[in-house]
Structures are given as C-alpha cells and as structure tokens.
Amino acid sequence: MSFEKIEYKVEDDIAIIAFNDPKTMNAAGVDTVDEMSLALERAGDEARCTIITGNGRGFCSGANLSGNMGGGESKRKPDAGRELDRLYNPFIKAIRTHPHPVITAVNGAAAGVGCSIALMGDFIVAAESAYFLQAFRRIGLVPDGGSTFLLTRTIGRARAMEMTLFGEKIPAAQALDWGLVNRVVADDKLMDEAKSYAQQLASGPTTALSMIRDLVWQAEDNDLDSQLQAERFAQRTAGRSPDFAEGVKAFLEKRPANFKKA
Template sequence: MDGHEQPILVNNHQSWHEIILNRPEKLNAFTDDMHRALVKALDAAAGEDCRAVLLSASGRGFCAGQDLNMRVSEGGPHDLGATIEEFYNPLIRRLQRLQKPVICAVNGVAAGAGANIALSCDIVLAAKSARFIQAFARIGLIPDSGGTFFLPRLIGDARARALIMTGEAVSAQQAHDWGMIWKVYDDKDLHDEAVKLAKWFAEQPTQGLALAKEALNYSSSHSLDEQLDFERDQQRKAGFSPDYREGVTAFMEKRLPSFTGRKA
C-alpha cells in the first residue's frame, strides 16, 4: 500500500510522533477509515516514550472536514449525531486529554470539523495561505468537534457568532491577530518550524506540561476556588516528579536540565 492509499501516515521519531492527514486529493476530508487510523495513531502516541505530537497534513490543505461525497453515496437521511458520537467526539477528547503537547500545523484550508480539530490542539501554527472556515451554516448544520466551545473562548462571543452564522473565512493572519492561533509562518517555513517546536517539546518536562494542560482544561468549567484547589493538587504531583528534581538541580548547578519526561 503506497502513501496515498493510507489515510493517515505516522512518522515515529525517537521521542515525538508526527501524524499526517493523508487524503490530499480530497483536501484530507474524513472518512470512517481515516478516523479509525487516526485513533490508532493517537493511541500509539499516548505511550510514555512519545513526549510530543505534531499533527500535520499532506497536499495543499489541512482538512475539509467530513467527506460529503461519502454521505451522498450512502443515500437517504443520515444520523449525523451517531457519526459525531462514534468518531468526532472521541477524537476531540483524545486530543484534549493526551498527556503531552499536541502541535497542529495548518498548511492550507481548515474547514468545518477540520478547523475545529485544529483548534482543539494545544498549539496551532499556520501557513500564511491558511484559512479557517466554519462552513457548517452553508449546508444547514451547526459546528461540531467542539467548535461552539473553542471559538468563543479563543476569540470572544461576538466574533464566534459571526463566523459560525456567516461561514466567513478567516485568514491565518487574522486568526493570529484575534488570538485563535499561536503563530503564522511563510508557507515554505511552516513544516520546519513545526518540527523544530515538536523537537523542543520532546526535551521538556513532559509530566509538568501534562499537568498544566489538565489545569487549563479544568479551568473552562470551574470556579476560581475550585481552580485554586486543582492547581494545588497538580503542583503537588509536579513537585514529586523526577523532572522537577532535575530542573532544580540543574538550576543550582548552573547547567541546562536534562529532562526525561518520566513519571514519579
């Protein structure tokens, strides 16, 4: 089976994985088989030896969301809620709960669920040619894959409502200026910069980053008092980690730390 027949490609580097959406002829639109392959890749990345994940895509676009040709070929009304329950919701939960940084490199159009999958990652980088489109309203649907959760929190309610209801495209630069994504690069530099960041994260205190990620996710639905208690508990765990001990020792010895990412 050659590369273009595999909907998901995985490059397993020594301490980080690159997971590549690989249906370039369809703008990496999702099929059921593609979902299953992506879940398998993310499950493999959940192992302790992998300390960072880079999600990227083949071809001229990142992801056009669901492959609508698949729905048309099936004929008749289709229970979209069942598809979301089986595939999209578990995918977003996996990305959010993965105990390591997840970087997304958006190399072109990210539309519909494709845009929201990108926004569910921890750090989003984009090429200057990239565009983010909440395309759901154009076909009578609502955003899924966490779109109604992530967008208002990233860019505010007014902008989120307008983008969701109009389906207007947002350029990479506008997405950056609004705080939707982290950084924008020239198209030719995007992948190299994303790899550089993945390699950097693969040398950082993985458990501390995982605990910080959990705390950030927890904050979206809890009060300040609850958050303070959660920070206390997370810090207690971090304080017993080997990487914390190494970080303090390196600081005292005036040298660069050598983090392992291992649990206590």
C-alpha cells in the same frame, strides 16, 4: 501497523500525524478519523509531543460528504449526529486527554471538523496560506466537533457568531489577530517551525507539561477556588517527580536540565 489515509512517524520523541488523502483535500472520512485515533493512541506511548498536520494543499477539508453521512435516498430520515457519537467526538476528546502537548501545524484549509481538530492544538502554528472555515451553514448543518465550545472560549461570542453564522474564510493573518492561532509562518517553514516548538516541549519536564495543559483547559470552566485546588494537587505531583529533582539539581549546578521521558 500500516495506515492508508494518514502518515505516522516518530522523530526525536516527536510524533507526527498527517492527514494524507490529497484527492479529497484531506477530508476527515470515517476511515481517516479511525486511523487518526489509532495513531494518536500510539503517539501517547511512543513520543513526548505530537504534531498534527496535513499533507498536500490542505490541513483537513472537513467531513467527507461523498461518504454519505446520513443523506441519500433512504426513506428513513438521516441521523447526521450518529457518526459524531461513534467516532468524531471521541477523537476530539482523545486530543484533549492526550498525555502530552499537541501542536497543530495548519496548511491550507482547516474547514468544518478540520477546523475543530486544528483548534484543539495546545499550540497552533499556521502557514500564511492557511484559513479557517465554518462552512456548515452552506449545507444546512450546524458546527460540530466542539467548534461552538472552542470558538466561544477562544475568540468570544461575537466573533464565534460571525464565523459560524456567515461561514466566511478566516485567513491566517486574521486568525492571528483574533487570537485563534499562536504563530503564522511562511508556507515553506511551517513544519520546520512546528518541529522547533515541538522539540522544546519534547525535551521538557514531561509530567509538568502534561499537567500544565490540563490546568489551562480546566481553567476555562472552573471557578477560582476549584482552580486553586487543582493547581495545589498538580504541584504536589510535580514536586514529587524526578523532573523536579533534576530541575533543581541542574539549577544549582548551573547547567541545562536533562529531563527524561516519564
């Protein structure tokens, strides 16, 4: 299957999905998000780790307002939430339920729903020139794509309020200081660094890594008893996997483990 708004490739068990619409600074229009969703589904079958990034000067500039997402001269009042239900929210949830770790490699602007997509990464690498922006207030809308959920849990209510109420750019260095991202690297090293981390994950114990990301996501909402139970059942599954058998064997033989794709 060919794509027009994105690029998709798999290298060494790593899927790379890149926004590829430089004319709009990689705006997340309906066609673009539809292609991203299809590529993400393919990556789940074809790879062991996925990188989401953007080609050109920006990661993703947000929804494509030129596509008239509910505005215009229609006599009927627009429903700006309709496309969220149909496309954007399912894509955000697809990242969450992806079967293996997702790295976001953020270059330039990650604005609006593009910010949400960037923050959905299990591991977030930002270029020094990257910035994160919740600009919805500038056009009279509210944050979407799970922004209020993600920001509150990641950087706390006070900073989430600051980002969303004032709509100011948060540069990469500040994002790192706030704990919004994991690493900040030189612009020309972004993909090399992202691929290096991805290779560590792609060569790791697939079953365990998938369950680790699920457990960490769940922990944000579970109470202690629920989380202990979730860990218990995940450990049972991991302990019965070929990865565990290989890991123990490699440990006893004093060699690196050779984990296979599940």
